[in-house]
Amino acid sequence: MNRDLAGRVAVVGVGTTRYGKLPEYDAYDLGVWALKSALEDSGLGFDAIDGLIINRIPDYQRFGEITGLDPRYTLITPGQGRFSGICIQTAVAVIAAGMAQTVALVYGNNGRSAGDHYGGASDAYGSGGAGLWFPYGMTSPGAFHALMMRRHMEEYGTTSDQLGAIASTFRRHAGLNPDAVMRTPFSVDEYRAARYICEPLRLLDYCLINDGGVAMILTSAERARGLKKAPVYVRGMGQAAALAGSSFPPQDYWRSPMRKVAADVYGMAQAGPADMDALMIYDNFTPTVLFSLEGFGFCAPGESGPWVAEGRLALGAEFPTNTSGGHLSESYMQGWALNVEAVRQVRGECGARQVRDAELVQYMTAAPVVTSIIYGR
Amino acid sequence: MKPLPPQDAANRPYWEGARRGVLMLQRCADCGQHRFPAARYCARCRGERSAWVETSGRGVIESYCSFHKAYWPAFEAELPYEVVQVRLDEGVCLFSNLVRGAARAGLKVKAHFEPITPSVTLVKFEPL
Numbered sequence: 001m002n003r004d005l006a007g008r009v010a011v012v013g014v015g016t017t018r019y020g021k022l023p024e025y026d027a028y029d030l031g032v033w034a035l036k037s038a039l040e041d042s043g044l045g046f047d048a049i050d051g052l053i054i055n056r057i058p059d060y061q062r063f064g065e066i067t068g069l070d071p072r073y074t075l076i077t078p079g080q081g082r083f084s085g086i087c088i089q090t091a092v093a094v095i096a097a098g099m100a101q102t103v104a105l106v107y108g109n110n111g112r113s114a115g116d117h118y119g120g121a122s123d124a125y126g127s128g129g130a131g132l133w134f135p136y137g138m139t140s141p142g143a144f145h146a147l148m149m150r151r152h153m154e155e156y157g158t159t160s161d162q163l164g165a166i167a168s169t170f171r172r173h174a175g176l177n178p179d180a181v182m183r184t185p186f187s188v189d190e191y192r193a194a195r196y197i198c199e200p201l202r203l204l205d206y207c208l209i210n211d212g213g214v215a216m217i218l219t220s221a222e223r224a225r226g227l228k229k230a231p232v233y234v235r236g237m238g239q240a241a242a243l244a245g246s247s248f249p250p251q252d253y254w255r256s257p258m259r260k261v262a263a264d265v266y267g268m269a270q271a272g273p274a275d276m277d278a279l280m281i282y283d284n285f286t287p288t289v290l291f292s293l294e295g296f297g298f299c300a301p302g303e304s305g306p307w308v309a310e311g312r313l314a315l316g317a318e319f320p321t322n323t324s325g326g327h328l329s330e331s332y333m334q335g336w337a338l339n340v341e342a343v344r345q346v347r348g349e350c351g352a353r354q355v356r357d358a359e360l361v362q363y364m365t366a367a368p369v370v371t372s373i374i375y376g377r
Numbered sequence: 378m379k380p381l382p383p384q385d386a387a388n389r390p391y392w393e394g395a396r397r398g399v400l401m402l403q404r405c406a407d408c409g410q411h412r413f414p415a416a417r418y419c420a421r422c423r424g425e426r427s428a429w430v431e432t433s434g435r436g437v438i439e440s441y442c443s444f445h446k447a448y449w450p451a452f453e454a455e456l457p458y459e460v461v462q463v464r465l466d467e468g469v470c471l472f473s474n475l476v477r478g479a480a481r482a483g484l485k486v487k488a489h490f491e492p493i494t495p496s497v498t499l500v501k502f503e504p505l
């Protein structure tokens with residue numbers, strides 16, 4: 001990773017829709033709503049956008065048609081959560097290369113109203129071979145992570161209650177976020193009473209499925225100065241994939257790609273895990289939080305269970321994590337809303353859930369493509 | 378009825394093998410690496426030459442999980458049911474079911490063949 005990219009691109013606008021069930025809006029509508037909100041936040045108009053990166057919305061051409069956009073750079077990416085980080089990093093590269101000056105990143109998800117399922121005949125997780133395993137009853141990303149978690153439990157003695165500590169912490173954070181879909185706190189006993197979906201994972205270990213949209217506006221550091229709000233700079237970023245054999249849970253819990261990404265993201269930001277004021281960890285399922293903390297070096301391999309159970313992820317503690325409530329409790333915006341939360345924390349816009357003096361906030365996702373981004377003033 | 382596996386021509390030797398009680402895998406004729414499902418090229422050496430070979434059907438359970446939700450109605454009567462993740466001695470991974478005994482990571486297993494229809498036999502596992 002070219003470390004000279006540090007601080008050369010800034011986020012100057014973020015926008016989010018309401019979250020929940022919004023059947024009157026399709027994915028395009030949700031994207032436009034979020035984009036208008038992000039532009040309003042930045043003080044820029046549609047005419048300032050000369051780069052367009054679309055995620056999950058089905059078609060870039062139609063999106064450009066309904067918004068009247070003629071960008072110099074256009075990209076569309078698959079609706080998988082790992083692509084939020086990839087898109088943001090691509091925007092940084094496109095801007096640094098001069099291919100576009102101001103990039104709009106737009107995400108729209110009407111999965112709740114469209115009745116999306118993440119298991120069964122429509123299961124598309126993995127690399128397309130899932131049908132081979134349906135006769136045995138194997139399906140869904142949840143089961144994939146349940147397999148990873150069971151192995152972690154047998155290897156290191158990690159417990160269900162430690163997952164409950166993650167889920168209940170994020171729910172408490174969501175209680176401080178008026179935009180969150182699920183805001184009612186639950187105790188460890190209530191967590192234990194939640195039904196299993198794929199054991200060892202319970203309903204409360206799974207992300208939500210809801211409608212919503214998110215947009216971000218990125219531009220060069222030079223153009224960012226003097227805009228409506230103080231720029232939030234991309235201080236570090238990194239990406240590494242583990243695609244070989246990725247139809248099956250990785251034996252190393254994705255540690256190998258995460259170590260590569262950690263070296264890049266911290267090297268570029270000239271900071272380490274201990275310098276992070278808040279963390280935004282892709283929480284499709286609670287175990288992913290454990291794998292991320294181990295992979296990025298916040299704790300030693302195998303020690304994440306007891307480490308989180310000591311309360312380190314809570315607001316006011318050592319590493320406030322997913323202060324919005326994350327995918328588990330705020331909104332399933334596939335990484336996008338976590339990146340927006342990182343920006344809002346650095347700006348100091350988070351109200352009751354604000355982390356004091358949040359100077360550096362790290363986003364990370366553990367998946368077959370690992371990404372991480374450090375945002376800072 | 379539970380879903381049946383896709384019967385594509387490329388994987389026919391696997392299913393034919395299962396019907397006669399043999400676990401067949403595709404093997405790279407250039408570097409010797411085994412693979413399943415079938416692919417034209419070897420993911421290790423990218424060679425194009427391959428042959429289907431008989432294997433011992435032995436492996437080890439890497440992990441397991443227990444479904445409490447039925448994604449197809451045909452599984453409802455069996456809830457909760459277990460799925461195991463098996464790594465064969467040849468290095469190939471499969472998802473499957475354990476037909477007897479309790480699953481645990483590290484348990485050594487061998488293939489058990491379960492006829493489902495006249496043309497389809499599933500590859501399940503039992504403790505070694």
